[in-house]
Amino acid sequence: MTKLTRLLASLSAGVMLLSGCATLELNEEVSAFPEFNAWTTYGTGTATYADLAAASNTISNATDSQVRILTSDTAVGRLSPLRNKQATMARTGDEYMFAFNGEHDFAHPDWGPQNVRVVWAPPAPHSLMTRTNTGIETPMDLKGKKVPVITANPSVQNKFDAVLAYAGLTWDDVIPVNVAYSEQPGALQAGQIDVLFQQVYGSSLFELESAVDTQWLELDPEDTERVAALQEVAPAVEIGSFTGAAGQEEGEEANGYIYAIPLMSYDSVADSQVYHTAKALQEHYPQYKDATATTEDWDIEHIVKMPVEVPFHDGTVQYLEEMGAWTDEAEERNQALIAYGERMREEWPKFYEQADLDGDIHEQWIAWKDQHIEPVD
Structure with a gap:
């Protein structure tokens, strides 16, 4: 508890308001961990924030880079900065799955199914x-x-x-x-x-x-x-x-x-940015693994390495392959999920054109998918 309190106090200056963010170059290829990153997550009193802050602070100090953390209590609040190119990644709850599937808060004309990917998936x-x-x-x-x-x-x-x-x-x-x-x-x-x-x-x-x-x-x-x-x-x-x-x-x-509380991004983030993020999280793990009660599960041995409902980013796949931690079964499921996401994004405009906007859009979308899209087993 004392360690966690000190960590939060030392990192409180790193939290910034969304209005202060600049647009990031998400497609820029890099040869090392990016010099500047903005990540989003839950509020400062949560263990989810503390884990992310411990990892990002360690990497920042080791690489002379800057990672700023944006916080929000809401699912849309955590993902909007990514879509608006004001942040590269988010550590989320299940909204990474809901965004991918266009469900719940994302069954909305402003959203629909999103082309998101898992970057690093520690359990908690x-x-x-x-x-x-x-x-x-x-x-x-x-x-x-x-x-x-x-x-x-x-x-x-x-x-x-x-x-x-x-x-x-x-x-x-x-x-x-x-x-x-x-x-x-x-x-x-x-x-x-x-x-x-x-x-x-x-x-x-x-x-x-x-x-x-x-x-x-x-x-x-x-x-x-x-x-x-x-x-x-x-x-x-x-x-x-x-x-x-x-x-x-x-x-x-x-x-x-x-369950996994992953760091995720959009597929449009450059593969090299994601690759070097995954690499940094693993290589600097010994320096932050004892920072909180759950950062010990952030290494490659403990993270989830099999895609469940959202595909992994190509940059992460590249790193896991290099480390011998990516299987043929994981690749097969990853490709199936990528194809499923493409089908959902193709069907969303057709669905929305005929949807009853006064009704429950989420339930209508689920029914439409059941009828028009073959699920991933």
């Missing part, structure tokens, strides 16, 4: 925290409780949908409360909500722990029926254990969501 534990006086021990106890509806953040909202599916509940069984992602700790402390969802090592959760007694909801990885229901809603999620989080005694374990 997330889970659901409650106060010890709420009577909530497992997801099944959420019935009748105040559960967040996260503003403009479909990735996190999907995780609440998934835990309700695990519990055999629906939103009609709980009390929905609208709240922004970063507002969750304060809302939980004030009793406005009864549960929150975050990466388990966020500094804001340690601050919350110092004010009120907290605990994590327990998920059972052996309950195959409930886990299957959860993964039907959130297919990229695995159930696994974590330790050393806020609200835990020394040596205490709990089970939560384990």
Whole structure:
């Protein structure tokens, strides 16, 4: 905790407002890590930010380059700077998948399916925290409780949908409360909500722990029926254990969501920029691996190397091939996902021309894809 607090304090000057960003030369080929980068991610009180800040600060110091981090609570807010060429990459939640598929907040005339790619995909534990006086021990106890509806953040909202599916509940069984992602700790402390969802090592959760007694909801990885229901809603999620989080005694374990929180970009970013980013993240890993509780999973041994729902960038593929970490199976799936993305972007204008704009565009788009595009198995 002390290490994380020092890191955030030392890097706070590196956070800048979006309005101060210049347009970047995303297509410029480079022979080393770019001299200037702007990356986006979640807010400064989150572990997602702390991980990215640790890696970027280490690389910046080692290469005499500059990486500035833009923060946003919303999915669109994290991806807009990339599309507007004000940032090269983003560390996101599941919005990298939603953007690729044109779903949720991206099922919109301003967006649709985006040609995005995975750059580096370290996993991280997330889970659901409650106060010890709420009577909530497992997801099944959420019935009748105040559960967040996260503003403009479909990735996190999907995780609440998934835990309700695990519990055999629906939103009609709980009390929905609208709240922004970063507002969750304060809302939980004030009793406005009864549960929150975050990466388990966020500094804001340690601050919350110092004010009120907290605990994590327990998920059972052996309950195959409930886990299957959860993964039907959130297919990229695995159930696994974590330790050393806020609200835990020394040596205490709990089970939560384990899934990749990748650094991603648009396909249009030059292959050499992505290649040297992947290379820098690996080569400088020994200097930042102990910076936070989860940066130990940022090396090539631990990152996700098989494309799941979004293809990997050619620059990353080149680096993984050089390191002997790219398989024929990964290449086959990557090409299938690239072709799937091309089909979606071809179909989107046809779909939108006939869509009922007063209806649910997301659901209409899903139905259109089911009818017109062969999915990737």
